[in-house]
Amino acid sequence: MWIDCHMHTPLCGHAIGLPVDYVEAARQRGIQLMTFTCHIPMEADRFGGPHIRMAEDQLPLYLELTQSAKAVGRDYDIEVLVGIEAEVFPDEEPLEAMDAILQRYGFDFVLGSLHHQCPGYQQRIYQHPQYGNDFGIVEQYFQDLTQGVLSNRYDSMSHPDVIRIYGTVQHFNPADHEPTIRSFLQAMLDTDTCMEVNTSGLIKGVYQVHPDPLILGWAAEMGIKLTIGSDAHTPQQVGQKFDEVYPLLYSKGFSDIHYFKNRVRHSLPLLPNGGG
Protein backbone atom coordinates (compact mmCIF):
# COMPACT_ATOMS: atom_id res chain seq x y z
CA MET A 1 0.00 0.00 0.00
CA TRP A 2 1.40 3.38 -1.01
CA ILE A 3 0.94 6.23 1.43
CA ASP A 4 1.92 9.89 1.00
CA CYS A 5 1.93 11.94 4.19
CA HIS A 6 3.15 15.37 3.14
CA MET A 7 1.35 17.56 0.64
CA HIS A 8 0.27 21.17 0.27
CA THR A 9 -2.68 23.31 -0.79
CA PRO A 10 -2.85 26.64 -2.65
CA LEU A 11 -3.49 28.41 0.66
CA CYS A 12 0.29 28.58 1.26
CA GLY A 13 0.64 30.79 -1.80
CA HIS A 14 3.32 28.68 -3.53
CA ALA A 15 1.42 25.48 -4.36
CA ILE A 16 -1.15 24.90 -7.09
CA GLY A 17 -4.16 22.62 -7.43
CA LEU A 18 -7.04 22.05 -5.07
CA PRO A 19 -6.91 19.24 -2.52
CA VAL A 20 -9.51 17.32 -4.58
CA ASP A 21 -7.05 17.42 -7.52
CA TYR A 22 -4.38 15.86 -5.29
CA VAL A 23 -6.84 13.06 -4.45
CA GLU A 24 -7.43 12.48 -8.16
CA ALA A 25 -3.63 12.30 -8.69
CA ALA A 26 -3.34 9.87 -5.78
CA ARG A 27 -6.01 7.65 -7.36
CA GLN A 28 -4.07 7.58 -10.63
CA ARG A 29 -0.87 6.62 -8.80
CA GLY A 30 -2.44 3.93 -6.61
CA ILE A 31 -1.93 5.82 -3.34
CA GLN A 32 -4.42 4.63 -0.74
CA LEU A 33 -3.75 7.00 2.12
CA MET A 34 -2.73 10.64 1.97
CA THR A 35 -2.21 13.40 4.51
CA PHE A 36 -2.40 17.12 3.75
CA THR A 37 0.23 19.06 5.69
CA CYS A 38 0.15 22.65 4.53
CA HIS A 39 2.42 25.24 6.16
CA ILE A 40 1.15 26.39 9.56
CA PRO A 41 0.38 30.10 10.06
CA MET A 42 3.30 31.90 11.68
CA GLU A 43 4.38 35.47 12.18
CA ALA A 44 5.44 36.81 8.74
CA ASP A 45 8.61 38.73 9.67
CA ARG A 46 10.57 35.73 10.77
CA PHE A 47 8.73 32.89 8.99
CA GLY A 48 7.50 34.35 5.70
CA GLY A 49 4.19 35.88 4.65
CA PRO A 50 1.40 35.02 2.19
CA HIS A 51 3.72 33.38 -0.36
CA ILE A 52 4.97 30.92 2.21
CA ARG A 53 2.02 30.12 4.48
CA MET A 54 -1.69 30.65 5.02
CA ALA A 55 -2.93 33.29 7.45
CA GLU A 56 -4.53 32.15 10.68
CA ASP A 57 -8.00 33.19 9.51
CA GLN A 58 -7.62 30.81 6.54
CA LEU A 59 -7.44 27.73 8.75
CA PRO A 60 -11.22 27.14 8.57
CA LEU A 61 -10.96 27.21 4.77
CA TYR A 62 -8.06 24.74 4.96
CA LEU A 63 -10.30 22.39 6.92
CA GLU A 64 -13.17 22.92 4.51
CA LEU A 65 -11.05 22.20 1.40
CA THR A 66 -9.50 19.13 2.93
CA GLN A 67 -12.93 17.89 4.08
CA SER A 68 -14.08 18.03 0.43
CA ALA A 69 -10.98 16.04 -0.48
CA LYS A 70 -11.89 13.52 2.21
CA ALA A 71 -15.34 13.09 0.65
CA VAL A 72 -13.87 12.49 -2.82
CA GLY A 73 -11.32 10.12 -1.27
CA ARG A 74 -14.15 8.04 0.21
CA ASP A 75 -15.55 7.46 -3.29
CA TYR A 76 -12.14 6.20 -4.43
CA ASP A 77 -11.40 4.22 -1.27
CA ILE A 78 -8.53 6.58 -0.43
CA GLU A 79 -8.18 7.67 3.18
CA VAL A 80 -7.54 11.41 3.38
CA LEU A 81 -6.08 12.79 6.61
CA VAL A 82 -5.49 16.37 7.66
CA GLY A 83 -2.22 17.37 9.24
CA ILE A 84 -0.04 20.45 9.29
CA GLU A 85 3.60 21.30 8.60
CA ALA A 86 4.67 23.07 11.79
CA GLU A 87 7.91 24.96 12.36
CA VAL A 88 10.94 24.05 14.43
CA PHE A 89 12.79 27.08 15.77
CA PRO A 90 15.48 27.50 18.42
CA ASP A 91 13.61 30.28 20.31
CA GLU A 92 10.41 29.30 22.03
CA GLU A 93 8.77 32.71 21.87
CA PRO A 94 7.54 32.64 18.23
CA LEU A 95 6.31 29.07 18.74
CA GLU A 96 3.74 30.06 21.36
CA ALA A 97 1.14 31.17 18.81
CA MET A 98 1.83 28.01 16.83
CA ASP A 99 1.23 25.85 19.90
CA ALA A 100 -2.12 27.56 20.39
CA ILE A 101 -3.12 26.60 16.83
CA LEU A 102 -1.97 23.02 17.34
CA GLN A 103 -4.08 22.86 20.45
CA ARG A 104 -7.15 24.47 18.93
CA TYR A 105 -7.28 22.30 15.80
CA GLY A 106 -7.28 18.54 16.10
CA PHE A 107 -4.87 17.67 13.30
CA ASP A 108 -4.15 14.05 12.46
CA PHE A 109 -0.45 14.63 12.00
CA VAL A 110 2.10 17.32 12.90
CA LEU A 111 5.31 17.57 10.90
CA GLY A 112 8.30 19.43 12.34
CA SER A 113 10.33 21.40 9.80
CA LEU A 114 13.26 23.69 10.37
CA HIS A 115 13.12 26.02 7.37
CA HIS A 116 16.63 27.47 7.62
CA GLN A 117 15.98 29.71 4.61
CA CYS A 118 13.34 31.72 6.55
CA PRO A 119 14.48 35.22 7.58
CA GLY A 120 14.32 34.49 11.32
CA TYR A 121 16.75 31.57 11.12
CA GLN A 122 19.03 33.38 8.67
CA GLN A 123 19.22 36.24 11.14
CA ARG A 124 20.25 33.86 13.93
CA ILE A 125 23.00 32.42 11.76
CA TYR A 126 24.46 35.88 11.26
CA GLN A 127 23.95 37.06 14.82
CA HIS A 128 25.04 34.01 16.82
CA PRO A 129 28.74 33.22 16.61
CA GLN A 130 28.28 29.50 17.34
CA TYR A 131 26.89 29.03 13.81
CA GLY A 132 30.20 30.25 12.30
CA ASN A 133 31.26 28.58 9.04
CA ASP A 134 29.50 25.89 6.96
CA PHE A 135 30.59 23.16 9.37
CA GLY A 136 29.28 25.10 12.38
CA ILE A 137 26.01 26.01 10.67
CA VAL A 138 25.28 22.36 9.88
CA GLU A 139 26.24 21.25 13.41
CA GLN A 140 24.03 23.92 14.98
CA TYR A 141 21.18 23.17 12.57
CA PHE A 142 21.10 19.51 13.68
CA GLN A 143 21.34 20.58 17.33
CA ASP A 144 18.40 22.95 16.80
CA LEU A 145 16.47 20.08 15.20
CA THR A 146 17.32 17.85 18.16
CA GLN A 147 15.97 20.47 20.54
CA GLY A 148 12.82 20.46 18.38
CA VAL A 149 12.49 16.69 18.74
CA LEU A 150 12.88 16.94 22.52
CA SER A 151 10.04 19.47 22.72
CA ASN A 152 7.69 16.56 21.86
CA ARG A 153 5.60 18.81 19.64
CA TYR A 154 6.01 16.88 16.42
CA ASP A 155 5.02 13.44 15.15
CA SER A 156 7.69 13.34 12.45
CA MET A 157 10.71 15.48 11.56
CA SER A 158 10.41 16.45 7.95
CA HIS A 159 13.15 16.69 5.29
CA PRO A 160 15.82 16.47 8.04
CA ASP A 161 18.82 17.45 5.91
CA VAL A 162 17.13 20.29 4.01
CA ILE A 163 20.09 22.44 5.22
CA ARG A 164 21.97 21.12 2.17
CA ILE A 165 19.81 23.14 -0.26
CA TYR A 166 18.79 26.80 -0.67
CA GLY A 167 22.37 28.10 -0.33
CA THR A 168 22.72 28.56 3.44
CA VAL A 169 25.83 26.35 3.23
CA GLN A 170 27.95 25.53 0.21
CA HIS A 171 29.18 22.23 1.55
CA PHE A 172 27.33 19.40 3.26
CA ASN A 173 28.65 15.93 3.85
CA PRO A 174 26.69 13.99 6.48
CA ALA A 175 29.80 11.89 7.28
CA ASP A 176 31.47 15.04 8.72
CA HIS A 177 28.60 15.39 11.22
CA GLU A 178 27.99 11.78 12.19
CA PRO A 179 28.03 12.22 16.01
CA THR A 180 25.65 15.21 15.90
CA ILE A 181 23.31 13.56 13.42
CA ARG A 182 23.32 10.36 15.49
CA SER A 183 22.34 12.43 18.56
CA PHE A 184 19.43 13.80 16.54
CA LEU A 185 18.44 10.23 15.60
CA GLN A 186 18.81 9.11 19.22
CA ALA A 187 16.48 11.92 20.35
CA MET A 188 13.85 10.64 17.92
CA LEU A 189 14.28 7.14 19.26
CA ASP A 190 14.00 8.33 22.88
CA THR A 191 10.85 10.35 22.24
CA ASP A 192 9.24 7.88 19.78
CA THR A 193 9.26 10.58 17.10
CA CYS A 194 9.36 9.49 13.46
CA MET A 195 11.70 10.76 10.78
CA GLU A 196 10.27 11.74 7.42
CA VAL A 197 11.67 10.46 4.15
CA ASN A 198 10.93 13.33 1.80
CA THR A 199 11.15 12.55 -1.91
CA SER A 200 11.09 16.20 -3.04
CA GLY A 201 14.87 16.18 -2.45
CA LEU A 202 15.16 14.11 -5.63
CA ILE A 203 13.92 16.98 -7.77
CA LYS A 204 16.04 19.79 -6.30
CA GLY A 205 19.54 20.69 -5.18
CA VAL A 206 21.80 17.67 -5.39
CA TYR A 207 18.93 15.40 -6.51
CA GLN A 208 19.05 13.11 -3.53
CA VAL A 209 16.34 11.96 -1.17
CA HIS A 210 15.95 13.71 2.24
CA PRO A 211 17.64 12.51 4.32
CA ASP A 212 20.77 11.41 2.53
CA PRO A 213 21.10 7.59 2.10
CA LEU A 214 24.03 7.61 4.55
CA ILE A 215 21.74 9.04 7.27
CA LEU A 216 19.06 6.53 6.27
CA GLY A 217 21.60 3.74 6.87
CA TRP A 218 22.33 5.01 10.40
CA ALA A 219 18.61 5.42 11.04
CA ALA A 220 17.88 1.84 9.90
CA GLU A 221 20.63 0.50 12.13
CA MET A 222 19.28 2.45 15.14
CA GLY A 223 15.66 1.41 14.54
CA ILE A 224 14.23 4.84 13.67
CA LYS A 225 10.62 4.80 12.51
CA LEU A 226 9.80 6.50 9.21
CA THR A 227 6.97 8.41 7.65
CA ILE A 228 7.08 9.22 3.94
CA GLY A 229 5.97 12.23 1.95
CA SER A 230 6.31 13.73 -1.50
CA ASP A 231 6.04 17.34 -0.25
CA ALA A 232 3.80 17.82 -3.30
CA HIS A 233 3.14 21.44 -4.21
CA THR A 234 1.31 20.38 -7.39
CA PRO A 235 -0.98 17.37 -7.99
CA GLN A 236 1.64 15.97 -10.42
CA GLN A 237 4.09 15.65 -7.52
CA VAL A 238 1.87 13.38 -5.40
CA GLY A 239 3.84 10.17 -4.79
CA GLN A 240 6.81 11.50 -6.75
CA LYS A 241 9.81 9.16 -6.92
CA PHE A 242 8.20 6.62 -4.57
CA ASP A 243 9.08 3.89 -7.08
CA GLU A 244 12.78 4.74 -6.51
CA VAL A 245 12.63 5.42 -2.79
CA TYR A 246 10.61 2.46 -1.49
CA PRO A 247 13.20 -0.04 -2.88
CA LEU A 248 16.00 2.11 -1.39
CA LEU A 249 14.38 2.07 2.06
CA TYR A 250 13.81 -1.66 1.81
CA SER A 251 17.45 -2.24 0.83
CA LYS A 252 18.58 -0.18 3.85
CA GLY A 253 16.71 -2.61 6.08
CA PHE A 254 13.50 -0.76 6.92
CA SER A 255 10.53 -3.09 7.17
CA ASP A 256 7.73 -0.71 8.24
CA ILE A 257 6.35 2.65 7.25
CA HIS A 258 4.19 4.75 9.55
CA TYR A 259 1.38 7.27 9.40
CA PHE A 260 -0.58 9.20 11.99
CA LYS A 261 -4.30 9.52 12.50
CA ASN A 262 -5.58 11.66 15.40
CA ARG A 263 -1.90 11.95 16.42
CA VAL A 264 -1.71 8.18 16.92
CA ARG A 265 0.94 6.24 15.00
CA HIS A 266 -0.03 3.34 12.77
CA SER A 267 2.36 0.96 11.03
CA LEU A 268 2.25 -0.73 7.66
CA PRO A 269 4.71 -3.22 6.22
CA LEU A 270 7.17 -1.63 3.84
CA LEU A 271 7.80 -3.65 0.70
CA PRO A 272 9.96 -2.58 -2.26
CA ASN A 273 6.90 -2.23 -4.47
CA GLY A 274 4.99 -0.02 -2.07
CA GLY A 275 4.12 -2.04 1.00
CA GLY A 276 1.61 -4.72 1.94
Ligand SMILES: [Zn+2]
Ligand atom coordinates in the same frame (compact mmCIF):
# COMPACT_ATOMS: atom_id res chain seq x y z
ZN1 LIG B 1 5.98 24.75 0.70
Ligand SMILES: [Zn+2]
Ligand atom coordinates in the same frame (compact mmCIF):
# COMPACT_ATOMS: atom_id res chain seq x y z
ZN1 LIG C 1 6.25 20.76 2.87
